[in-house]
Amino acid sequence: MTGTVTTGTDTRTAARVVDAVKVYGSGDTEVRALDGVSVAFTAGRFTAIMGPSGSGKSTLMHCAAGLDTLTSGSAFIGGTDLSGLDDHRLTLLRRRHVGFVFQAFNLLPTLTVAENITLPMDLAGERPDSRWLDALIDTVGLRDRLHHRPSELSGGQQQRVAVARAFAGRPQVVFADEPTGNLDSRSGEEVLRLLAGTVRRTDRTVVMVTHDPVAAAHADEVVFLADGRLVDRMEAPTAERVIDRLKAFDGTRHGDPEVSP
Amino acid sequence: MTAGGASLRLSRTSLRAHKRRFAGTFTAVLLGVAFLTGTLVMGDTLRSSFDSLFAGATGGTDAVVRSSAVVTVSGDAQGTRQPLKTDLVARIEGIPGVAAAEPDIRGAGQLIGSDGEPVGGQGPPTVAGNWIPDPELNPYRLAEGRPPAASGEVVINRGAAEAGGLRIGDTTVLRTPDPLPVTIVGLAAFGGEDGMGRTTFTAMTRADAEKYLTPRPGEAASIQVRAGPGTSRQELVDALGAVLPDDVEAITGEQSARENQEMISGQFLSLFTTLLLVFSGIVLFVATFSIYNTFAIVIAQRTRENALLRALGASRRQIVGATLVEAAVVAVAASAAGLLAGIGIAAGLQALFPAIGFPFPDGALKVSGVSMLLPLAVGLLVCLGSALMPAVRAGRTAPLAALRESTVEDSAASRKRAFAGGALALTGIAAILTGVLAVPSVTLAATGAAFAIAAFVTLGPVAAGRAVRVMGRPLDRLPGVSGRFAKRNALRSPRRTAATAAALMIGVAVVSLFTVFGASLKATMDQTVSRSFAGDVAVSAPAFGAGGSGLSPKLAPAIEAQREVRTAVGLGQGVAEVDGVGRRLTVTDPAALAEAFELGEVRGSLSALGKTGLAVADTEADEHAGGPAPPPS
Ligand SMILES: Nc1ncnc2c1ncn2[C@@H]1O[C@H](COP(=O)(O)OP(=O)(O)OP(=O)(O)O)[C@@H](O)[C@H]1O
């Protein structure tokens, strides 16, 4: 490993899962969405999660972020073991230490852009850091849209608001599940630059699920999932290398029709 | 901004977004609160106008002397008192500090109007009494004409004169209840108004009053006393108390006025207030369903928003809070509008009353703190109470619901629901059957009915699916897709379908309640009469309870004297204290009664009752087991 990982085994870890198992259903309908995954997301880095459809990417993200609970194994945000937390503590932890960007429906339609951005802090009853917020709003380029409602924005603009909201409270880690999935390549590129730029300039941590090798190329590192297991990692990815890796992958999993392009 | 502030802001923006949805809720709460407010404001206003009315009319009476033994029965808070001997008047006049004392002789007196019909009909009390010459002690003031001076001359209150089309100089009949020809020589006012409520009052000379209004001459209902200069009302009452016999008491004029006023205002108030209260109760009851329904729908629509909020760190309590704040805002706005509408209702009634012949003294509406706060609290409570369940459900939204498209109703919950509903239904039916058949008990049956309603509401979502599937079958055969879509939409959220149906169900239940109640009441009365009535003809007169004229006791013998009649028996009413509890009695001649009515088995002898004997129904005898009781007073 290279880059910011400098302190040996006890690196600055923003989030990690250990022997994570997630089973949906039971009996005939049992699905092992995660089958013993251990992975750590280093602080200050931008990590992409890739893998075929149904490989457990979203499940991994939900469990690591405290939106869902593991069947066995443990998940940590910073040094906090999520399995020991009740619903209320998990809620507080998400509020303080985790940011989210979803593929769609990120914003409350009844709130303005500005209100959406500060929502996690409003819920916590905290005053946002106005300098940080100002810088963020300038970065996402939405200063003239602050008092609009989400329905008055384009899809790309909405995702940029979501990115600003995710970083507004300076969480330990931001999870993004296919944040560019609904966007055309230009808007997607903008959102990805935003994510990568914020990570580098302000030492933030982002974990992003994506299908798109071009999107993955913005990350510092890619981890590959297949059938609920961690199968590979790649440092300093480029789109070509990711595509090659996925092709190789395709070969090993002969004939899976769901494999991503 | 605080955490509570976030809840507030969320509810505010959500309210703005769902304005239209809340219109029904708003109207329901508004109506309920309006009726409640109207009732309270009108009650206060009437009471306060009666206050000033009575204060003006009876201000000159410093003390009232009356018999202290009183028998009260339910529905008549004032009770019935024994008459006083009028010779007490002379003794009272002799007490130091007394300026004047006058007997107040009261009895039934129904005036016949110029059209030959009784004035006031079955409505208000029809009272006759003596004209008290001392203007300070007489609550009525002569407005026109002169006081009665000779036998057969009367003064009547102006309201009665107007209602009966009677004028000074007219001759008419006063039923006391025996018909008495009278000549109107004057018209009187009560506290500046045309009368004391709609009570008709006929005043005659004291000699006439003693002769026609009381069973024996020399008796009065009470004695009005005026204090001399320098004697306070309390001193007067104390002085009287020291001298009066044990079974006679003295009270201050204020207290007497208050009691009279409660009786009069109570009578008129209860009719309108009961009506309005029942109405507001029903409206608020239906409102709970409408509110529940609205919030259940709003929350179902907002599942993704609430889930997103949960994902972003909103606690359950914040979601519940936001929903309840929303309900509270609707409640406060609707209740405030309801308060205004209620005051409007009261003002409308105030304007309407004189039109129906009820003197509603002019004056500002009395809007007290209670009549504002109580409806507000009720509106708030109803709103928050019915929004609570949907709010709690909203709080339970899983954060992941934001990421999944649809929510599925889980069958485990509906099985639990079916079970709970079934248990409620069984309990309800058992309670109703027990309450109706085994131990007749209204409370038990009513509790059972409440359980049954709860059971239907609980079972609704389970039953709705099945009902729609069965009743929706013809829809499938309709050409086009509308029918199928309609059915599928109704099936999509059985809970929502059921909640809508429940509101309707309550409405139908209320209507059937009144229909069945009315029909049963009539059937019961028919049955009671036909079961025991062995006679051929019943004679009755419309009259207001014991204060009206009723029929003359002389009528039964007169009817019996007819060639075509074998037996006629009179039935009277009275009150008595049995085991310390006031009871209404029907009094009659039991021996004659046995010929006209089927009395069943008679233990003892009816003809041996004599003047102090008493025959009672066997159910009464069983209830008050024991030997022969002393005669009632
Ligand atoms: N709530 C659930 N109940 C049952 N099975 C589920 C549930 N959620 C996910 N799964 C299953 O778990 C497996 C992993 O799902 P997951 O959503 O994590 O895949 P993914 O890698 O994110 O796929 P995609 O790229 O299509 O989004 C899949 O087989 C899915 O069918």
Ligand SMILES: [Mg+2]
């Ligand atoms: Mg996914």
